[in-house]
Structures are given as C-alpha cells and as structure tokens.
Amino acid sequence: MxxxxxxxxxxxxxxxxxxxxxxxxxxxxxxxxxxxxxxxxxxxxxxxxxxxxxxxxxxxxxxxxxxxxxxxxxxxxxxxxxxxxxxxxxxxxxxxxxxxxxxxxxxxxxxxxxxxxxxxxxxxxxxxxxxxxxxxxxxxxxxxxxxxxxxxxxxxxxxxxxxxxxxxxxxxxxxxxxYKPDSLLTINEKYTRKDACKLLNWDNDESSTMYGYKPKHQTCPIFVTYHKDDVESSVDYGDAFISPDVFKWYTRSNRTLKSKEVQKIIQAEAKGIDIHLFIKKDDDEGSDFYYIGEVVPNQQTVEEDTMRDKKNKEIPVVHMNMILEKPVEHDLYRYITSSNE
Structure with a gap:
C-alpha cells in the first residue's frame, strides 16, 4: 500500500x-x-x-x-x-x-x-x-x-x-x-500512553509502567480498552459509559478505599489533580486511544466492591462514576460502545 x-x-x-x-x-x-x-x-x-x-x-x-x-x-x-x-x-x-x-x-x-x-x-x-x-x-x-x-x-x-x-x-x-495549540490535548484525537506523559508535561516517559492509570505531577491519565479481549475480561472489570457524559470506571484490582492512589483520584478536585480519560474501542486500535476529555469523580458513587480474578477468587476493587467535562460526540460514542459481534 x-x-x-x-x-x-x-x-x-x-x-x-x-x-x-x-x-x-x-x-x-x-x-x-x-x-x-x-x-x-x-x-x-x-x-x-x-x-x-x-x-x-x-x-x-x-x-x-x-x-x-x-x-x-x-x-x-x-x-x-x-x-x-x-x-x-x-x-x-x-x-x-x-x-x-x-x-x-x-x-x-x-x-x-x-x-x-x-x-x-x-x-x-x-x-x-x-x-x-x-x-x-x-x-x-x-x-x-x-x-x-x-x-x-x-x-x-x-x-x-x-x-x-x-x-x-x-x-x-x-x-x-x-490539534488545538492552546490546549494540552485535543478531544476526539488519538494519543498513546507515551504521548500522554509528554503532553501532560511529565519529566519522563513512564508509559511502560502506566498500565491503566497513574496519578503523577497533578495529573492522572486513565486508559480504558472498552471491549476487552478474553484474557482481560476474565478479570471482571465493568468499565462502561452510562451515558455520553457519565463513565463508570473501575480501579485496578486489589485496591480499597484506603489505597493511596484511589484516595488521590477520589479527592482529585480538592487536590487540584486533573484526570484525563482516554478510551479505545478494542485492541485492534493498537496503542492509540481517543482522548475523551477531563473527568471528575462523582463522590456519591464511589464504592468499594469485589470482583473475581482469573482463578475465580474474590478480590477488592473500587468503582465510581466519572463525570465528563463535555459529553462524548454522538458518532464516537456509538462507535466505542457498539459491539464488535
């Protein structure tokens, strides 16, 4: 080609x-x-x-x-x-x-x-x-x-x-x-974890240890694969849009309400931490994620729960609703949420 x-x-x-x-x-x-x-x-x-x-x-x-x-x-x-x-x-x-x-x-x-x-x-x-x-x-x-x-x-x-x-x-x-020159990131455009480290002005490229999210330098990028493959879905994460302006998000497993990183995210507004949400439809998108925009946790929805790991063992996890600064555009919302089947 x-x-x-x-x-x-x-x-x-x-x-x-x-x-x-x-x-x-x-x-x-x-x-x-x-x-x-x-x-x-x-x-x-x-x-x-x-x-x-x-x-x-x-x-x-x-x-x-x-x-x-x-x-x-x-x-x-x-x-x-x-x-x-x-x-x-x-x-x-x-x-x-x-x-x-x-x-x-x-x-x-x-x-x-x-x-x-x-x-x-x-x-x-x-x-x-x-x-x-x-x-x-x-x-x-x-x-x-x-x-x-x-x-x-x-x-x-x-x-x-x-x-x-x-x-x-x-x-x-x-x-x-x-891309908007007067913004760190442009909504609906695609970025990698490495891009997020650079454009959120981190001192170093920490993409190799970022995994799903990482609070650092008064920012916290969150990366979500919406339709997970069989390996990922064997650990029961329920990340999902509730509506174009509300996203239900799960922390890593083995996290409780007392976990330091969880507390940073829950108290993001009070602590002046900017949370940035990135989503890709599935792994066919490679390493690029759509930038959805800034989000804030809805305090009333923060909840410690349990989930089952690959061995069917119950482990703690925290989930909460993230309120989007701007609703996701209709076409992108339909594209991400639509099933691949």
Missing part, C-alpha cells in the same frame, strides 16, 4: 515525493511510513531511490524528529526546530514570541517538557540510544537555544540532511492543524 501510494504520487508530481507532499496531495498519512521504517530516508532506500548519503548520527537525529515531532501533536518543538534551521541560536524570549504568534499554550511546565524532549532526558534509555544519546537542542545559562555542534555542522555540511529535516518540520506543522 505504501509503495503504491509512493509511486502514484511520484508519477503525479514528476519527482520524488517527500513527507509534506503526501499531506498536501491528500495521499497517505506520512506517520504511517514512519511507523514502519523510522525515517523517510530509510523508506526511500527501500524504494531503491538514489539519494544522497546520511551518516549514522544524522539518521538517528532524523529518527528522533520523525518519531517524536512529525505527528504534530504539540507544535512547540517543531516551531523551535524551524527557528533554529533559519538561525544559529534563538533566545528564550524570541521563542516565546514565536509560540505566542502561533497561539500556543505557554507556561513553565511546558517549557520544562520541551527542553527535556529536545535534550532527550524525557526518554527511556532505549529511545535515547536510538536517538543518538546526545542532547539535540540545548539551552545555555543565558537562555539561548541552539542545536548541538554535531547537528549544526551536519545541517551546514549536508544540504540533503537539512532538506529532510525541513521537510519533516513542514509536514509536522501541517499535521498540527488538527
């Missing part, structure tokens, strides 16, 4: 298409290509195109930009990279003006998150290694952002590397139009 889309677009344009071309010509979403091969450079090699050579580190930087920025879910980093493609360094104040001009949400937590993404400290060791280990963009003591010397030299020395980075940034900015 990717090969056919590539050939069709190449014939239409009369040249090798690049990431932004797929978007502007309403072809396939370029993130699909990146999901398969990490970079468009690798894809062009797969298509046996004769293109200039990138060294190993340039490919690693391109992998980071492709996997972490191309989706456009937060345009802040894209704006920073674009600014640094046009100038050697940019002051934090000038960057703030750029973000302001693009109607982007700005606060200290977001800046901290952007800097941790661009110096790679947000990522797991595995990802860091994949992305070249070294900070890609750093901020100096006098608050100047700049590419690290190796990246800067590559951009000056290798025009093709610069072209690919620029193409990726333009494609990312095109994709970012579907």
């Amino acid at each position: 990717l090969k056919e889309a590539f050939i069709e677009l190449k014939n239409r344009l009369g040249r090798i298409p690049y990431l932004v071309d797929f978007i502007r010509n309403h072809s396939i979403d370029p993130t699909v290509i990146i999901g398969k091969l990490n970079t468009y450079y690798a894809f062009l090699h797969k298509m046996k195109e004769n293109v200039p050579v990138l060294n190993d580190y340039e490919q690693r930087v391109l992998t980071m930009f492709s996997r972490e920025l191309l989706d456009g879910k937060r345009k802040h980093e894209l704006i920073l990279v674009k600014s640094l493609l046009n100038t050697t360094e940019i002051t934090k104040q000038a960057y703030i003006h750029e973000l302001d001009d693009n109607d982007c949400l700005i606060d200290t937590k977001i800046f901290n998150s952007i800097e941790r993404v661009m110096d790679l400290s947000f990522f797991s060791q595995t990802d860091k290694k994949k992305y070249g280990d070294n900070p890609i963009i750093t901020i100096s003591s006098d608050e100047q952002y700049t590419f690290n010397p190796t990246v800067r030299n590559s951009l000056m020395r290798n025009e093709y590397f610069q072209y690919l980075v620029n193409d990726l940034v333009e494609a990312g900015l095109e994709r970012s139009r579907k």
Whole structure:
C-alpha cells in the first residue's frame, strides 16, 4: 500500500515525493511510513531511490524528529526546530514570541517538557540510544537555544540532511492543524500512553509502567480498552459509559478505599489533580486511544466492591462514576460502545 501510494504520487508530481507532499496531495498519512521504517530516508532506500548519503548520527537525529515531532501533536518543538534551521541560536524570549504568534499554550511546565524532549532526558534509555544519546537542542545559562555542534555542522555540511529535516518540520506543522495549540490535548484525537506523559508535561516517559492509570505531577491519565479481549475480561472489570457524559470506571484490582492512589483520584478536585480519560474501542486500535476529555469523580458513587480474578477468587476493587467535562460526540460514542459481534 505504501509503495503504491509512493509511486502514484511520484508519477503525479514528476519527482520524488517527500513527507509534506503526501499531506498536501491528500495521499497517505506520512506517520504511517514512519511507523514502519523510522525515517523517510530509510523508506526511500527501500524504494531503491538514489539519494544522497546520511551518516549514522544524522539518521538517528532524523529518527528522533520523525518519531517524536512529525505527528504534530504539540507544535512547540517543531516551531523551535524551524527557528533554529533559519538561525544559529534563538533566545528564550524570541521563542516565546514565536509560540505566542502561533497561539500556543505557554507556561513553565511546558517549557520544562520541551527542553527535556529536545535534550532527550524525557526518554527511556532505549529511545535515547536510538536517538543518538546526545542532547539535540540545548539551552545555555543565558537562555539561548541552539542545536548541538554535531547537528549544526551536519545541517551546514549536508544540504540533503537539512532538506529532510525541513521537510519533516513542514509536514509536522501541517499535521498540527488538527490539534488545538492552546490546549494540552485535543478531544476526539488519538494519543498513546507515551504521548500522554509528554503532553501532560511529565519529566519522563513512564508509559511502560502506566498500565491503566497513574496519578503523577497533578495529573492522572486513565486508559480504558472498552471491549476487552478474553484474557482481560476474565478479570471482571465493568468499565462502561452510562451515558455520553457519565463513565463508570473501575480501579485496578486489589485496591480499597484506603489505597493511596484511589484516595488521590477520589479527592482529585480538592487536590487540584486533573484526570484525563482516554478510551479505545478494542485492541485492534493498537496503542492509540481517543482522548475523551477531563473527568471528575462523582463522590456519591464511589464504592468499594469485589470482583473475581482469573482463578475465580474474590478480590477488592473500587468503582465510581466519572463525570465528563463535555459529553462524548454522538458518532464516537456509538462507535466505542457498539459491539464488535
């Protein structure tokens, strides 16, 4: 499918298409290509195109930009990279003006998150290694952002590397139009657990240990698979919409009303913790969940109960009704709740 889309677009344009071309010509979403091969450079090699050579580190930087920025879910980093493609360094104040001009949400937590993404400290060791280990963009003591010397030299020395980075940034900015720049997350759009860690401004990617939910940094993302497979459903969770604006939610098993994490969620409003609900219809959706919006627990519905585990043993669990800030849109509500049978 990717090969056919590539050939069709190449014939239409009369040249090798690049990431932004797929978007502007309403072809396939370029993130699909990146999901398969990490970079468009690798894809062009797969298509046996004769293109200039990138060294190993340039490919690693391109992998980071492709996997972490191309989706456009937060345009802040894209704006920073674009600014640094046009100038050697940019002051934090000038960057703030750029973000302001693009109607982007700005606060200290977001800046901290952007800097941790661009110096790679947000990522797991595995990802860091994949992305070249070294900070890609750093901020100096006098608050100047700049590419690290190796990246800067590559951009000056290798025009093709610069072209690919620029193409990726333009494609990312095109994709970012579907997301609200003045919100951390956009209702009805899809996100992974890793996206939630990043976009809720967590210090690190904790997606590997998030499981169904995790209260941290005054936020608590909740991830629900609505129609569970046989393994999951063997533990009797009853997560379900009661109506488009009320969702009945169960904690992890072996939790009681006294559990610390449960208390944090019950007292979320009083403690200033923002709870964000993400739902996918079933596991066929992969690792992406629809963002349903912010929710608050209805105190009157909080109840400790029991459920049966895989060995049919009764174990404690807490459930409560979550009130949605905004009702789920009709079409998405019908899609998620409808049976697969």
